[in-house]
Amino acid sequence: MMSHPAVHPVDAPPLSIDNGGGDGPPRIRVKDIPGMPGTPSSLVLRLLQSFFAIGACVVMSTTSDFPSVTAFRYLVAATGLQIIWSLLLAIIDIYGILVQRRFRNRRAVKLFAAGDGITSTLTFAAACASAGITVLIHNDLASCSRNHCVQFETSTGLAFMTWFAALPCFLLNLWTLASR
Amino acid sequence: MMSHPAVHPVDAPPLSIDNGGGDGPPRIRVKDIPGMPGTPSSLVLRLLQSFFAIGACVVMSTTSDFPSVTAFRYLVAATGLQIIWSLLLAIIDIYGILVQRRFRNRRAVKLFAAGDGITSTLTFAAACASAGITVLIHNDLASCSRNHCVQFETSTGLAFMTWFAALPCFLLNLWTLASR
Numbered sequence: 001m002m003s004h005p006a007v008h009p010v011d012a013p014p015l016s017i018d019n020g021g022g023d024g025p026p027r028i029r030v031k032d033i034p035g036m037p038g039t040p041s042s043l044v045l046r047l048l049q050s051f052f053a054i055g056a057c058v059v060m061s062t063t064s065d066f067p068s069v070t071a072f073r074y075l076v077a078a079t080g081l082q083i084i085w086s087l088l089l090a091i092i093d094i095y096g097i098l099v100q101r102r103f104r105n106r107r108a109v110k111l112f113a114a115g116d117g118i119t120s121t122l123t124f125a126a127a128c129a130s131a132g133i134t135v136l137i138h139n140d141l142a143s144c145s146r147n148h149c150v151q152f153e154t155s156t157g158l159a160f161m162t163w164f165a166a167l168p169c170f171l172l173n174l175w176t177l178a179s180r
Numbered sequence: 181m182m183s184h185p186a187v188h189p190v191d192a193p194p195l196s197i198d199n200g201g202g203d204g205p206p207r208i209r210v211k212d213i214p215g216m217p218g219t220p221s222s223l224v225l226r227l228l229q230s231f232f233a234i235g236a237c238v239v240m241s242t243t244s245d246f247p248s249v250t251a252f253r254y255l256v257a258a259t260g261l262q263i264i265w266s267l268l269l270a271i272i273d274i275y276g277i278l279v280q281r282r283f284r285n286r287r288a289v290k291l292f293a294a295g296d297g298i299t300s301t302l303t304f305a306a307a308c309a310s311a312g313i314t315v316l317i318h319n320d321l322a323s324c325s326r327n328h329c330v331q332f333e334t335s336t337g338l339a340f341m342t343w344f345a346a347l348p349c350f351l352l353n354l355w356t357l358a359s360r
Binding site: 179 | 248249250251304305306308309310311312313315316319320351354355357358359
């Protein structure tokens with residue numbers, strides 16, 4: 001009633017490092033860095049970026065007098081661009097998680113790093129410019145009674161948080177690009 | 181009158197990659213990246229940073245009303261920090277060029293990358309905040325007649341140029357750190 005082990009020795013297949021089941025040369029698997037495109041941590045960062053950027057854009061847009069200040073108009077534009085980029089990358093991350101693939105293609109990582117660098121720099125510049133004007137209105141001129149200081153400050157703070165969420169993505173993509 | 185070639189074959193010394201003339205194991209020489217600490221191009225970037233930062237700091241300081249605006253005070257502080265850092269690194273570069281050494285020590289490169297990241301971010305933030313206020317005064321309020329617009333704009337422009345000279349240093353140090 002019991003099965004007997006096979007007594008005929010068979011050749012062990014050659015050990016290869018994750019050759020993907022294909023017949024080509026073995027591909028060496030790069031260690032996953034958290035925050036790489038296609039990982040859950042990257043998706044979390046992208047969703048945080050989108051969330052903060054949408055908040056900054058909406059809060060600033062709801063004030064009646066934001067179009068009179070160039071820096072506030074620029075903040076709306078920069079966070080708008082950040083929203084589009086972050087949501088696009090979030091969709092790519094979801095796709096990567098669903099099909100269990102990481103984006104290790106050098107060209108893709110280059111594109112992601114360039115896009116992250118540009119959008120995060122623009123968002124940071126907008127946040128700094130708005131912060132300069134908000135501090136001018138609040139502290140230097142003390143004219144908050146005639147302005148929507150709370151909205152301006154909330155929007156600026158959210159823009160800074162967008163940048164804090166975008167910076168790790170940029171640095172990690174740059175690191176991935178340099179370390180191969 | 182003509183020299184004859186030696187006919188006694190000698191053993192060729194074992195080929196080694198720049199073992200520095202020492203008896204230790206051969207050290208592999210990292211390819212020089214232009215802009216690495218201790219190279220002439222790095223020195224040029226450092227001197228440019230110092231030059232622009234000194235310009236921004238001096239032009240802003242000579243206006244009589246800069247202390248009334250927080251962002252302008254911050255610009256003077258940030259460019260002051262940048263001047264100290266850039267001159268310090270310029271001295272290190274000059275030392276490196278004189279003794280013909282590159283700074284490939286991982287800890288040194290880490291320190292340089294962190295310092296460059298912090299100072300360039302602070303300078304960029306100051307430049308953006310000043311730009312926001314300068315544009316507000318010039319375009320939105322059109323009150324250049326009562327303000328030192330030319331000085332404010334010159335100082336802001338020089339701060340941006342400082343950042344443009346500081347950014348390659350930061351990215352190159354980060355790249356050097358990641359690529360080993």
